[in-house]
Amino acid sequence: MKIGLVLATQLLLAGGCFAQHPSTLFMRTMYRESNKNYFANKLPQNPKIIWVYGLKNDKGEALFAETFCDGEEGSLICTIKLDAQNNAAPSTAVMSMYHEQCHIKLWGKALQVHGHEFQSCMKDLANLDAFQDVW
Numbered sequence: 223m224k225i226g227l228v229l230a231t232q233l234l235l236a237g238g239c240f241a242q243h244p245s246t247l248f249m250r251t252m253y254r255e256s257n258k259n260y261f262a263n264k265l266p267q268n269p270k271i272i273w274v275y276g277l278k279n280d281k282g283e284a285l286f287a288e289t290f291c292d293g294e295e296g297s298l299i300c301t302i303k304l305d306a307q308n309n310a311a312p313s314t315a316v317m318s319m320y321h322e323q324c325h326i327k328l329w330g331k332a333l334q335v336h337g338h339e340f341q342s343c344m345k346d347l348a349n350l351d352a353f354q355d356v357w
């Protein structure tokens with residue numbers, strides 16, 4: 223409840239201050255809070271967060287976000303790319319970040335990129351009310 227209210231306030235601030243897309247600082251803070259609250263702080267502490275334009279997969283389909291990690295479990299180094307236009311709304315950017323955090327949690331472990339393990343991760347977030355203010 224408390225976490226939800228804080229996020230709601232941050233969403234309002236982010237929406238009010240940034241016409242283009244939320245700030246990198248906003249996303250970094252949200253990532254850190256989510257890591258602490260929903261992932262037992264087990265995700266990498268400081269992934270690189272980059273805003274890009276026209277993010278696409280190798281089939282040419284538009285993407286909201288994309289993550290790549292390198293290194294060993296426990297010391298992964300990750301880069302999260304967020305599409306600036308598709309994530310212009312702060313609530314969308316937050317949902318994209320949760321999605322990418324599930325990819326990071328399962329990096330090198332899941333059989334399919336959006337398979338059962340991934341779906342379970344997102345459902346766990348929903349059950350913990352992570353999406354209370356964003357869906």
Ligand SMILES: [Zn+2]
Binds near residue numbers: 321325335336
């Ligand atoms: Zn994905």
